Amino acid sequence: VSGGLLPNLPAASSVAPEIDLLFVALLALSTLVVLGVAGTIMVFAIRYRRGSSADRGGASEDRRIEYLWSGIPLLLFLTIFAWAARIYYDLSAAPDDAVPVYVVGKQWMWKLEHRDGRREINTLHIPVERPVKLIMSSQDVIHSFYVPAFRIKQDVVPGRYTTLWFEATEPGTFRLMCAEYCGTDHAKMRGSIIAMRPAEYERWLAGGTPPGSMAEQGGRLFRQFGCSGCHSPHATVHAPDLHGLFGRPVQLADGTSVIADEAYIRDSILLPRKQVVAGFAPIMPTFEGQIGESEILRIIAYIKSLGTEEVRRQ
Numbered sequence: 001v002s003g004g005l006l007p008n009l010p011a012a013s014s015v016a017p018e019i020d021l022l023f024v025a026l027l028a029l030s031t032l033v034v035l036g037v038a039g040t041i042m043v044f045a046i047r048y049r050r051g052s053s054a055d056r057g058g059a060s061e062d063r064r065i066e067y068l069w070s071g072i073p074l075l076l077f078l079t080i081f082a083w084a085a086r087i088y089y090d091l092s093a094a095p096d097d098a099v100p101v102y103v104v105g106k107q108w109m110w111k112l113e114h115r116d117g118r119r120e121i122n123t124l125h126i127p128v129e130r131p132v133k134l135i136m137s138s139q140d141v142i143h144s145f146y147v148p149a150f151r152i153k154q155d156v157v158p159g160r161y162t163t164l165w166f167e168a169t170e171p172g173t174f175r176l177m178c179a180e181y182c183g184t185d186h187a188k189m190r191g192s193i194i195a196m197r198p199a200e201y202e203r204w205l206a207g208g209t210p211p212g213s214m215a216e217q218g219g220r221l222f223r224q225f226g227c228s229g230c231h232s233p234h235a236t237v238h239a240p241d242l243h244g245l246f247g248r249p250v251q252l253a254d255g256t257s258v259i260a261d262e263a264y265i266r267d268s269i270l271l272p273r274k275q276v277v278a279g280f281a282p283i284m285p286t287f288e289g290q291i292g293e294s295e296i297l298r299i300i301a302y303i304k305s306l307g308t309e310e311v312r313r314q
């Protein structure tokens with residue numbers, strides 16, 4: 001693994017070199033400011049010390065020097081801000097072709113689930129040179145998914161989905177850790193990311209029997225929890241059809257509308273009263289306390305498999 005700009009820390013993702021460059025630039029700029037300020041203090045302290053014969057009268061009326069020493073650092077730091085904001089912006093939206101991986105953090109382990117239903121604990125196999133999108137949630141307290149070699153870190157929060165994406169640039173095993181103190185065994189909440197060459201990754205994917213894709217498992221849960229009793233087209237209950245729901249705007253009873261994303265579907269299941277679909281009675285029961293986070297992720301995968309807005313438009 002090639003070293004990055006920083007000693008002893010490989011830079012193994014597509015954003016890592018630029019983040020290192022930003023870090024070094026900020027460090028250099030800050031050093032310059034510290035030296036400038038501390039140096040001036042030293043010079044003045046010595047020159048105007050008590051008893052020195054330096055000229056203390058006639059302060060300059062010329063403001064130009066003040067404009068300069070305020071303006072130049074302002075411009076430099078605003079440049080850093082714009083640069084960092086651009087990286088942040090790029091990192092906030094995953095490319096459409098990203099491989100999705102569902103992450104559930106819990107005290108004290110990482111549960112990782114692939115689209116084909118394959119599950120892993122504390123180890124994540126991914127292909128190199130392909131964007132990977134993590135859709136993350138927590139079963140208990142706030143955790144933080146941190147992979148130093150990829151220069152990525154994101155809080156994993158109970159009750160909502162946060163996402164993160166990266167593209168590994170070289171094969172290898174990289175440390176994964178929790179970067180948010182989350183209780184007694186926080187320090188043990190670590191794992192590894194195994195980045196594999198595409199052919200190797202395909203072999204890994206093909207090995208063993210996956211327990212049925214996430215969507216298939218979600219379909220089973222959908223029947224098991226009785227969702228299909230209301231939501232199937234043949235149900236006698238008046239409930240919305242979930243085909244093509246994912247990614248579509250939904251008109252709500254309070255007059256607002258929302259896009260049906262992962263968080264919306266999760267809320268529909270756990271907090272059905274929060275957002276009631278226009279034209280329907282609020283009769284859906286809450287499944288709070290009955291359905292776990294990984295089961296919800298599977299149900300969401302199932303609802304996605306019922307078609308998305310893009311599919312419907314074609």
Ligand SMILES: [Cu+2]
Nearest residue numbers: 143178182189
């Ligand atoms: Cu944690």
